[in-house]
């Protein structure tokens with residue numbers, strides 16, 4: 731069984747973009763961790779940062795528990811994730827503690843500065859984690875760089891509206907109900923998104939995006955991913971192998 735880490739900026743991002751895939755991996759018996767950089771301390775107009783963060787840590791832990799995943803918060807603050815020395819060491823330490831063979835993270839281009847910073851930090855922490863001279867704490871270095879996958883940007887588009895195409899789409903039909911339950915655990919965000927983003931219905935928006943990704947591959951519900959192919963990172967298709975027939979390659983030529 732593989733150890734798998736899904737790590738994104740905020741509570742609810744993993745559920746939106748990879749919740750169904752994580753549920754399918756749980757069904758196959760893999761050991762899962764969901765991590766968020768922040769506890770979502772800016773995600774409220776009514777509660778102060780400490781109060782809303784406490785609510786959102788609980789929501790995220792409940793969502794993760796539905797699929798038997800462990801939840802970790804890195805305790806950065808919203809809109810304050812920067813790709814610097816201290817942050818890279820913190821993220822590397824989280825990788826060394828979770829010891830994943832496979833990591834999924836945010837898209838390098840996305841609408842939110844925290845998503846883009848988290849993506850770069852995770853990519854670089856994967857590279858740093860096996861280096862013994864890169865000090866992060868007491869945890870031992872990883873044996874090798876983990877396989878790295880990128881989730882879709884929100885709405886599958888970059889900040890200028892261009893389509894960001896996935897390499898492959900995962901058929902999450904069998905897991906869609908659980909994805910919806912996991913997202914529903916983030917009850918505080920339904921209110922926040924209505925007020926701030928004008929997203930009327932949190933769950934309905936997720937369903938619309940998940941259906942749109944499924945259409946690319948002829949599935950009712952799908953989630954898209956890209957495999958990171960940078961030099962020195964593992965190049966084999968581990969996630970595709972773990973998911974087998976649930977994966978459809980997308981021809982982007």
Ligand SMILES: [Zn+2]
Nearest residue numbers: 739740743842
């Ligand atoms: Zn986010």
